[in-house]
Amino acid sequence: xxxxxxxxDIDIGDEVPELITSVSxxxxxxxxxxxxxxxxxxxxxxxFNSDEQAKKEGLAGPIIxxxxxMALITKVLxxxxxxxxxxxxxxxxxxxxxxxESIRAYAVITDKDEANNTVELDVYIEPMDGQPYVRGRASMxxxxxxx
Amino acid sequence: MATEPTIDYDRSVLGKEVPGExxxxxxxxxxxxxxxxxxxxxxxxxxxxxxxxxxxxLMAPPSYINALILSSGRPDPKVNFGSLSFHSGQAIETYLPxxxxxxISTTSSLEEVYAKTGRSGTMVFIVWKTELFNQDGAxxxxxxxxxxxR
Numbered sequence: 001x002x003x004x005x006x007x008x009d010i011d012i013g014d015e016v017p018e019l020i021t022s023v024s025x026x027x028x029x030x031x032x033x034x035x036x037x038x039x040x041x042x043x044x045x046x047x048f049n050s051d052e053q054a055k056k057e058g059l060a061g062p063i064i065x066x067x068x069x070m071a072l073i074t075k076v077l078x079x080x081x082x083x084x085x086x087x088x089x090x091x092x093x094x095x096x097x098x099x100x101e102s103i104r105a106y107a108v109i110t111d112k113d114e115a116n117n118t119v120e121l122d123v124y125i126e127p128m129d130g131q132p133y134v135r136g137r138a139s140m141x142x143x144x145x146x147x
Numbered sequence: 148m149a150t151e152p153t154i155d156y157d158r159s160v161l162g163k164e165v166p167g168e169x170x171x172x173x174x175x176x177x178x179x180x181x182x183x184x185x186x187x188x189x190x191x192x193x194x195x196x197x198x199x200x201x202x203x204x205l206m207a208p209p210s211y212i213n214a215l216i217l218s219s220g221r222p223d224p225k226v227n228f229g230s231l232s233f234h235s236g237q238a239i240e241t242y243l244p245x246x247x248x249x250x251i252s253t254t255s256s257l258e259e260v261y262a263k264t265g266r267s268g269t270m271v272f273i274v275w276k277t278e279l280f281n282q283d284g285a286x287x288x289x290x291x292x293x294x295x296x297r
Contacts, residue, residue: 027183034180035214036170066234067213071184074210078188082200086209090238090291136236 005081007114007142016080016121018106019072020128023064025049025099031068064097069134072105073123080107083143089123091136102128107138117141151262154271155227160257167217167253167277174247177207180214206244212288213239215251216277224257228271229296235272236293243287250282258291270297 028048045053047063054062070091077086097103104126111120119142125134181191186208189196197205245251258276262269273294279287 021185030179031183034176034183036173036176037168037217066237067210068184070213070237070239071180071208071210074208075184075186075188078190078208086241088238088240089210090236092236093234136238 003081004083005142006083006145007112007117007119008145010109010112010119010142012109012111014109016076016107016109018104019076019079020102020104021072022102023068023072023097023099025062028062028064028068028099031065031071059096060098062099064099066091066093066134069093069097069105069125072103073107073125073134073136073138076105076107076123077121077138077140080140085141086138087118087141088139089136090138091123091134093134095131095133097125097133103133104128110137112142114144117144117147151264152269154260154262156260157223157225160222160224161260162256162258163222164254164256165221167220167255169250169252170215170217172207172215172245172247172249172251174205176214177205177211177247180211181208184208184210202244202246204246206246209239209241209288211245212241212279212290213237215245215279216253216255216290216292218255218275218292221255221275222257224260224273226260226271226273226296228262232294232296234292235295238291239288240290241288243281243285245281245287249287251287252280254278254280268297270295 047054107121107123121138123136123138124132126132191208194204255277258274262271275292277290
């Protein structure tokens with residue numbers, strides 16, 4: 001969690017501090033286990049918990065579910081700093097995100113509206129070198145020094 | 148301008164609201180979710196920190212909304228197109244925090260079915276909208292799930 005941020009200090013083009021991580025199969029299993037009801041039982045082989053099943057589906061290996069990618073992007077946004085409040089995330093899953101590889105989640109400010117204390121952001125999950133796996137847009141409410 | 152193909156599906160499903168099962172939000176599940184994504188933000192981990200920040204207790208990370216959406220019980224729009232289906236995108240818009248012991252009810256509806264033709268051919272997108280309400284009947288969040296068939 002970072003320091004307090006104010007909308008007056010934000011410029012278009014600023015980047016929200018990135019998250020570099022790698023997600024394991026155990027983490028994906030723990031993620032689904034935290035759901036109140038999950039269709040992804042660890043007892044049922046799926047593209048998320050079985051290398052063999054993922055390959056049967058034509059994938060290179062097990063993948064990270066889209067909703068977990070969303071969780072990682074949301075974490076980047078909510079870690080930005082006190083004074084910033086999550087409002088919206090609209091994510092497009094362009095490519096599957098592989099498990100066990102380093103990925104980079106980050107966000108870039110694309111617009112700000114000081115009258116309404118909101119900023120718009122483009123968000124991404126990318127491999128360390130290559131095209132985005134996930135991209136989208138987000139909206140955050142950010143505190144003003146004047147309120 | 149190219150005209151997109153007409154899609155064969157059960158249009159009677161479009162816009163029909165389907166209530167979902169009410170879920171009582173469990174504190175341990177929130178903490179397990181936070182642990183699974185490496186969460187360190189005290190608002191999602193500590194009652195004391197959340198209360199100091201003006202909330203009534205620790206709350207679920209915003210993306211936990213996705214965990215509260217159940218697709219079971221939705222009618223099948225019987226989209227007659229393609230053989231492959233995958234999750235192509237998702238949007239969440241939050242209005243209120245989700246706290247432990249909240250009773251979250253949902254209403255889902257098929258929002259749209261549309262075709263789009265690109266370099267790789269025609270794809271059909273199926274979009275479900277879900278509204279989530281708490282025990283006071285207040286709107287907590289809106290989610291949209293997009294699935295593509297090709």
